[in-house]
Amino acid sequence: MNTMNSLTFPGNLIVMRHSERLDQVVPNYFASLDNPSYQRTDCNMKPGLPVNRDLEHYRYDSPITSNGEHIAKLVGRELDLMNLVPDIIYSSPSLRCLQTAEIVAKMSGSKSLIRVESCLFENIESYPANIPTFLNEEQMKKFMIEENFTPLLPANQLFDQYESTEQYNIRIHSVLKRVLKLGENLDKPSSTVLIVAHASTVDMAVGLLRDCPRLTTDQDLYKIGDKIPYCSTVLLKKKQEKWIPSHSLPFITSKMFTNRPDYEFIERS
DSSP states (O other), rough: OOOOOOOOOOOEEEEEEOOOBHHSSTTHHHHOOOOOOOOOOOOOOOOSSSOOOOHHHHHHSBBBHHHHHHHHHHHHHHHTTTOOOOOOEEEOHHHHHHHHHHHHHHHHOOOOOOOOOOOGOGGGGSSOOOOOOOOOOOHHSSSSSSTTTSSSSSGTTTSSSSOOOHHHHHHHHHHHHHHHHHOOOOOEEEEEEEEEEHHHHHHHHHHHHHSOOOOOOHHHTTTHHHOOOOOOOOEEEETTEEEEEEEEEEBBBSSSOOOOOHHHEEEEE
């Protein structure tokens, strides 16, 4: 029987924003729903949709683009080259996060299944009138999901009541504390954990795990995606019970795009 002393605890925490989402590239595609079936209108749209479900469900739970797939592959490859292959992977229930997490897992060579943690979903105030329809249990089987994992809260309860921005911080902090205190049966001194979620998740992880925790405010959330672009990836390393951001991960840069987060923003007081 394993004891606490034989369990492996996280030494590296990688927090990542999902890759490029289709509804931001072709904004009105799923909103119009004039077409009875999926038809590509842009070369950045993938040849098909990832799961068989009503097109209406993609309207508020968008898939990633072809370009998004490529960017996620570059991140996964870099984690492999940096010897930061994830031992454990968590994902928001959003389709774009699941797709990103699976691509990174495959490209990095990770053997981890994906733990879908509903409480990693972004601030529910972003959806004042329209609740996203997440993948159901059968649709989840299209991905490398750890089926026995139990999230802090079922996905269908996320929108049961109003949540303030302060409560959103508390929710994410609860997930982070759970993830970092969970020991695993791994034959190594410490583990590397990957969380794939949203721009605000990246910011909150850096802020909430500091020596003096810093909350993310309503003002911070405004256009936070501009400061934490698609596939922004932050590495936090454990040092004497503290989680310190490391700037050692290389960025993806092209003439019109970078996944480099605004470190001045995420490391603010």
